Amino acid sequence: MSRRVPAIPSWLKLDNAAKIYPATSTRDWTAVFRLSISFKEAVDPVLLQKALENTLKRLPLFAYRLKNGLFWPYLDKCSRVPVVQPDVQNPCMRIHYENEDGFLFRVRYYQNRVAAEFFHVICDGTGGLIFLCTLSAEYLRLKTGERYPENDRVLDVRDKPDPREWEDSFQAYAGKATRSRKEEIAWPLKDERLEHRDLAIISGKMSTSALKDKAREYHTTINSLLSAVLLQALIRCRETRGFRRRDERPIKISLPVNLRRFYPSKTLRNFSSYVNVAVYPQYGEYSLKDLIALVSHEMGRELVEPLLKARVTTNVMPERSPLLRLTPLPLKTLVLKLMYRITGERYFTMTFTNLGQVVLPGKMASKVERMDMVLGPSLQNPLVCGCVSVGDTTLINFTRTGVSPDVERYFFNALVRLGIPVRVESNGRE
Amino acid sequence: MSYCVECGVELSNGAKSCPLCGTPVLNPRRPQEPDAAPLYPENREKPAPQIDRGYMRKLALAVALLPVLTVLILDLLDGRVSWSLYVIGAIWLIVCLFAVPFLFTSKRPYAFIALDAGALGAYLGLIALLNGGGGWYLKLALPMVLWLGLCLMGALRAVRWLKHRILNRIALVLTQVAVCLLGIETIIDYYLRQRVQITWSVYAGLPMLVLALFFLLLGAYRPLQKEIRKRLFF
Numbered sequence: 320m321s322r323r324v325p326a327i328p329s330w331l332k333l334d335n336a337a338k339i340y341p342a343t344s345t346r347d348w349t350a351v352f353r354l355s356i357s358f359k360e361a362v363d364p365v366l367l368q369k370a371l372e373n374t375l376k377r378l379p380l381f382a383y384r385l386k387n388g389l390f391w392p393y394l395d396k397c398s399r400v401p402v403v404q405p406d407v408q409n410p411c412m413r414i415h416y417e418n419e420d421g422f423l424f425r426v427r428y429y430q431n432r433v434a435a436e437f438f439h440v441i442c443d444g445t446g447g448l449i450f451l452c453t454l455s456a457e458y459l460r461l462k463t464g465e466r467y468p469e470n471d472r473v474l475d476v477r478d479k480p481d482p483r484e485w486e487d488s489f490q491a492y493a494g495k496a497t498r499s500r501k502e503e504i505a506w507p508l509k510d511e512r513l514e515h516r517d518l519a520i521i522s523g524k525m526s527t528s529a530l531k532d533k534a535r536e537y538h539t540t541i542n543s544l545l546s547a548v549l550l551q552a553l554i555r556c557r558e559t560r561g562f563r564r565r566d567e568r569p570i571k572i573s574l575p576v577n578l579r580r581f582y583p584s585k586t587l588r589n590f591s592s593y594v595n596v597a598v599y600p601q602y603g604e605y606s607l608k609d610l611i612a613l614v615s616h617e618m619g620r621e622l623v624e625p626l627l628k629a630r631v632t633t634n635v636m637p638e639r640s641p642l643l644r645l646t647p648l649p650l651k652t653l654v655l656k657l658m659y660r661i662t663g664e665r666y667f668t669m670t671f672t673n674l675g676q677v678v679l680p681g682k683m684a685s686k687v688e689r690m691d692m693v694l695g696p697s698l699q700n701p702l703v704c705g706c707v708s709v710g711d712t713t714l715i716n717f718t719r720t721g722v723s724p725d726v727e728r729y730f731f732n733a734l735v736r737l738g739i740p741v742r743v744e745s746n747g748r749e
Numbered sequence: 750m751s752y753c754v755e756c757g758v759e760l761s762n763g764a765k766s767c768p769l770c771g772t773p774v775l776n777p778r779r780p781q782e783p784d785a786a787p788l789y790p791e792n793r794e795k796p797a798p799q800i801d802r803g804y805m806r807k808l809a810l811a812v813a814l815l816p817v818l819t820v821l822i823l824d825l826l827d828g829r830v831s832w833s834l835y836v837i838g839a840i841w842l843i844v845c846l847f848a849v850p851f852l853f854t855s856k857r858p859y860a861f862i863a864l865d866a867g868a869l870g871a872y873l874g875l876i877a878l879l880n881g882g883g884g885w886y887l888k889l890a891l892p893m894v895l896w897l898g899l900c901l902m903g904a905l906r907a908v909r910w911l912k913h914r915i916l917n918r919i920a921l922v923l924t925q926v927a928v929c930l931l932g933i934e935t936i937i938d939y940y941l942r943q944r945v946q947i948t949w950s951v952y953a954g955l956p957m958l959v960l961a962l963f964f965l966l967l968g969a970y971r972p973l974q975k976e977i978r979k980r981l982f983f
Contacts, residue, residue, distance in 0.1 A: 406793040429790050516796075521768050522788060523758070728756060728769035735757040741758035745768035746789040 325482050327379045331584035335635050336589035337440040340602040341385060342655035343394045343663070344438075348698035349413040352444065352672075352705070354451045355434035356686040359476035360570065362428040363462065367403050370458035371426055375400060377476040378450055380485045380587050381424055385416040385440060389749045390648055394423075394441070399699045401425060406434055408746060409518055411695035411718070414438045426454070431688070433458065439589065440492040444692065445577055446587030448472060448707075452679065459503050459686055467683045483585035489635050492582050497633040498626070502595060505571035505668045508558065510701045510721025520746040521727045524689065527676065539611050542673050544716070545706060546574060546596065547610035548737075549671055552729035554600045559725065569597040574618070578631070581624050592630050594621045595667050606735075664699040669726075674707040688716055696720045702727075703712055751776040761788070813844050833896045834879060838872040859902055866898030889940040896936060900929040916968030923961035927954035 333341075344350040375382050383394035401422045406429035416438065417425055423441040427434045433455060437447045452472040460466050471473045513519060527541075534544040553570045576592045596617045598605065605613075613700055621627075637643055643651070674692055678684075692705035693716045701721035707714060717727045731741045751760045751774050753767035763786075766773045817837050824833035845868035850861050870891055877886035907921040927950075934950035967973060 405792070407792055408789045409793045410789070412794045412796065430786055520789070544922075632932055724769050731758050731769060732756050740759060742761065743753075743756075743768055744761040744764075744788045747787060 325480060327396065328481060328485070329396045331380045331383060331485060332487065333392055333394065333440060334487040334588045334590075335631075335638065336443070336591070338391070338638065339655060339659065340438065340440045341387075342652040343698070344413065344661045349411055349695045350439040351411045351414055351436050351695040352439065352447065353410050353434055353436045353691075353693040353695070354444070354447050355432050355691045355693070355709070356451055356455050356691070356709075357429065358455075358686055359688055360686075361431050362433055362458075364403055364405075364428055365532060367426070367428055367433060367458055368459045370454055370461055371403060372400050373457050373476045374450070376454065377474060377478060377480060378484065378587065379480050380607070381422070381441060381450060383423065383441065384421045385423060385438075387459045387631075387648055390644060390646070392648065397422065403428055405429065410520070410693060410746075411436060412436065416440075417749075419597065423451075425516055436497040441579075442570075442587050443589045443591050444672060444705075444729045445579060445591075446589075448674055448677065448748075449474065449587055452677065455687070456683055458678075463686075465682060468680045470678065470680045472677055472685070473680055481585060484587045486569050486584065486586045487588065488582065488584040488586045488590040489631055492578070492584070492628065493632045495626045495632065496629050497636055498629040500633060502664045502666050503571075503597065504568055505595075505597070506568040507665075508553070508556070508668050508700060508702055508721075508726070512701070512720055512725050514723055517720075518746070519717075519724070520693055521717045521719070521724060522691065522744045523715045523717075523727075523731050523734075524742040524744075525713050525715070525734065527708045527711045530713055533739060537608065537611050539615055541708075541713075542574075542675070543611055543614045545673065546572060546614045546671055547607055548733045549669075549704065549726075549730055549732055550596070550598050550610045550614070551605070552603065552726050553609060553668060554598065555729045557600060562721075567601055569599045571595045571597045571667045573670045573671050575670070576622060576627070578627060581622075583625055592627050594618055607733075645655065650704070657662060658734070659698070664697060667700070669702050669704065670694065670697065670699050671704045677707060677709045684710055688712070691716055694718050758773055763787070786950065806818055809844065810846050813848075816840060831879075834875060842868050842872045847894045858905055862901050862905070866894050866901075870894045871954055885940070889936065890961070892936045896932045900925060900932070914968050916964045916974075920961040920964040920968070922955045923964070927957040929962070930954045930957075 340350040379396075382397050382400075384397045385392055386395045387393075401424070403426045408429040414425065414436070415421060423438040423446075425436050426645045427436070433451070435447060435451045435454065437450075442450070449472055453476065455472045456467045456473045457476050467473060469478075530541045532542065534541045537544060539547075549572060550570060553572070557570060570655060572595070574594045574596060576594055578584070578590045578592055579586075580591075594617060596614050598610065600615060608701075672692065672694060677690055679687060687709055689712045689715045690707050690709040692707040694703040696718060697703050697720075702717060702719050705716050705718070715730075717724075717730075719727070731743060734741050751764070751928065752758065753760055753770065753772055753774070755770045755772045756767055758767070760767060760774060761982040764774055817840055820836045821830070824830050835918055845864050849864060850858075869939075873890040873894065874886055877890070879885055903925050904922050907925060910918055910921070930950040930953050931947065934947060935945050937946045938947075967977075
C-alpha cells in the first residue's frame with residue numbers, strides 16, 4: 320500500500336457557508352461553537368498537547384488560517400501548532416484569526432474536560448465532532464497505551480490525510496435548479512441584554528434511553544420530540560410576555576440538517592442545510608402531539624434530496640455570478656454585513672442544533688462521562704440551543720445573551736412533566 | 750442531590766439556587782458542598798484590548814464630513830462653489846496622510862505612500878484647476894510628487910531589505926537620497942529652463958555618496974566595527 324501522503328493544498332477557497340462569517344462576525348456574534356468531552360479522570364495538558372500535534376497531522380484541514388484576497392477571503396496553510404489553553408468561564412469568545420498564528424480553533428482543558436472551540440469558517444458541527452473524538456482517542460491512547468478502532472467519528476491518526484475531508488461539498492453537489500428563499504418573518508424573542516456582553520449557559524443532563532422511550536411513546540424521533548417541546552416552551556414564553564399586533568408572526572425554530580446523510584461526502588468543512596419549522600400560536604392551543612406532528616411533517620416534507628439540492632444550488636448560484644466574483648472584497652464585506660443585519664436572523668426565532676447520538680468505539684466509551692455542544696451567541700436572537708448524546712447521557716445546552724431564563728425553564732420543566740428527570744447546571748452568569 | 754421545588758429539575762452539588770427560576774436551595778438532609786467544582790472555572794477571558802477600527806473609521810468619516818458640509822453650505826450661500834473646495838481638498842489630504850494608516854490594520858505601507866502621493870497630487874491639481882495653473886502643475890508639481898513618492902518607496906524597501914546588514918541598508922538609503930536630489934534638480938531645471946544643468950544637487954549628493962561608501966566599507970570590515978563599538982558604547 321502506498322504510504323505517500325497526499326499533497327496538502329497550501330491554500331483553500333472558503334466553502335459556500337463559510338463565506339458569510341469573516342464579513343459578519345463581531346464581538347457580539349462570534350460564529351464560534353464549542354464541543355467538549357468529559358473523561359472520568361483529570362486531563363493531562365502535556366499529553367493533550369502531544370495528542371493535538373498528532374491529530375493535526377491526520378486532520379490538516381484545521382491547520383489553516385484565514386487571510387483576505389482581493390476578491391475573496393481564503394484559507395492559508397499554517398505550519399505552527401496551536402497551544403492548548405486552560406478553559407475560561409466565558410466560552411465561545413471571538414477567535415482572533417487576524418493574529419500571526421491565527422488558527423481558526425482552540426483547544427481548552429478544565430479538570431476532566433477537553434473542549435474545542437471552532438470558528439464556523441473551518442468546519443461545521445460534524446467536522447468539529449470528528450476532530451474532537453479523534454483528538455480524545457489519541458489523548459487516551461497516549462495516556463493508557465490503548466488504541467481504539469476507527470469508526471465514523473474517531474479516525475486513526477496513523478492514517479494519511481484524506482483529500483475528501485477538505486472538499487467543498489456545496490460546489491460538488493450543487494445542481495442547476497434553484498428554489499425560492501421566500502418565507503415568513505419569525506416572531507423575535509427579544510430580551511434585555513446581560514451586562515458586559517455576558518453569556519449565560521444552562522446545561523441540562525438527562526438519560527438518552529428515557530428520551531428514546533418517550534419518543535417511542537409519541538411515535539416519533541428524539542429530535543422531533545425535543546423540537547416540539549422547545550416550540551411549546553417558546554409558545555408559553557410568548558403568552559407570558561403579552562400579545563401584541565406584531566406577535567402575529569409565527570414562532571419558528573431553525574433545525575440544521577447534516578447533508579452528509581444524503582450525499583456520500585466525507586468533508587469536515589461546512590456541509591449542512593436547515594429546516595425552519597413554523598407555528599402560529601394565534602390559531603389556537605397546540606398540544607405536544609400537535610407540535611410533534613408539525614415538526615415531523617415539516618422535516619418529512621423538506622428532507623428530500625431534490626429539495627435540499629435546490630436549496631444548496633440557490634446558495635451557491637450567487638457566487639458563480641461574474642459580477643459578484645469581480646466585486647472587490649471590501650465592498651462585498653460591507654454589503655454582506657448590511658444584508659445580514661437586515662435579513663440574517665429574521666426568519667427564525669431560535670436555532671436548535673442536535674448532533675445526535677455519538678457512538679464511540681469499544682472501550683473508549685467507558686472512559687467518557689459526557690459530551691456537550693455549546694453554540695456561540697447569535698447576533699440578534701438572544702437564545703440558541705445545542706444538543707449531543709453519548710452513551711446514555713444527553714446534554715442540552717442553552718446559550719443566552721438575554722437576562723430571562725424563561726424558555727429554558729419552560730423547556731426543562733416540560734421534560735420533567737413528561738417523566739424525564741433532568742439535572743441542570745449553569746455557568747453562574749444568569 | 751437536591752431538586753428545585755419549583756421546576757422539578759435536579760440541581761448540581763453546591764448550587765445555592767435554581768439557575769432556571771432562582772428558587773433558593775434548602776435541603777437540610779443534604780448540606781451544600783461549597784467546594785463542589787463549578788461547571789466552568791472562575792477565570793474569564795478578557796476581550797483583546799484593541800480599538801474597534803471599524804467604529805473609528807465611521808467616526809472619522811463623520812468628523813471629517815462635518816467641516817466639509819459646513820464650508821460647502823457656507824460657500825453655496827454665495828451662489829456657487831469656490832473657496833470651499835480648498836478646504837475640502839485639505840481635509841481630504843489630512844485624512845489620507847494621518848488618519849488612514851491608523852484606521853486600517855493591514856500593514857501595507859507602499860499602498861499608504863501611493864495613496865498619500867495620489868492625494869497630494871490631486872490636491873495640488875485642484876489648486877491648479879481653480880487658478881488656471883495647469884502649466885506649473887503638469888511640469889513641476891505632479892512630477893515632483895510622483896518622484897518623491899517613488900523615492901520614499903525605494904527608501905522603505907531598502908530599510909526592509911532584512912537579508913542585508915543594517916550598515917549596508919543605511920548606505921543604500923543614502924545613495925537613494927543622492928539620486929533623489931538629482932531627480933529634484935532635474936525636474937526644477939526642466940520646468941525653469943527647459944534644459945537640464947546639474948549643479949547644486951552634486952554638492953548635496955556627493956557627501957551622501959561618500960557617507961554611503963563609508964558605511965559600506967564599515968559593514969564589510971568587522972574589526973573596525975568592533976573598535977568603534979568599543980569606544981562609542983553608552
